[in-house]
Amino acid sequence: MDYDELLKRGLKKVPEKIEGKERFEMPRMRAEISGSRTTMTNFSEVASIFRREPNHLMKFMLKELATKGSISGGRLEVQGNFSEEMVNRKLDLYAKTYVACPECGKHDTKLQKERGFDFIKCEVCGARSTASKI
Numbered sequence: 001m002d003y004d005e006l007l008k009r010g011l012k013k014v015p016e017k018i019e020g021k022e023r024f025e026m027p028r029m030r031a032e033i034s035g036s037r038t039t040m041t042n043f044s045e046v047a048s049i050f051r052r053e054p055n056h057l058m059k060f061m062l063k064e065l066a067t068k069g070s071i072s073g074g075r076l077e078v079q080g081n082f083s084e085e086m087v088n089r090k091l092d093l094y095a096k097t098y099v100a101c102p103e104c105g106k107h108d109t110k111l112q113k114e115r116g117f118d119f120i121k122c123e124v125c126g127a128r129s130t131a132s133k134i
């Protein structure tokens with residue numbers, strides 16, 4: 001086996017390591033600008049990594065970007081031009097506010113609705129924290 005082959009094998013092993021339960025890999029949104037619109041092409045994939053309903057993430061994105069848009073075929077298309085960097089800054093904010101447990105910082109959480117309030121329930125430490133409405 002030559003060096004290139006070893007290198008390829010090494011690279012292939014990386015994702016398996018990151019997928020370990022205790023380490024959460026922050027997803028990155030892909031944003032494509034076309035004309036006067038921006039499409040987040042892996043939108044529902046990102047929402048499912050966070051284990052959040054795409055509609056919840058959409059509401060957040062639309063509010064933060066102060067625009068309008070809709071989900072179609074797993075993609076979110078919004079009005080206006082937004083760079084991938086800007087979209088991902090908002091995504092980081094979403095993760096911090098609606099996914100990460102405020103107590104232990106882990107991302108293994110669920111969003112629960114109760115009597116009109118949203119709660120972040122942590123599956124790691126069991127903490128339940130209120131989440132503000134979008």
Ligand SMILES: [Zn+2]
Pocket residue numbers: 101102103104105106122123124125126127
């Ligand atoms: Zn926790």
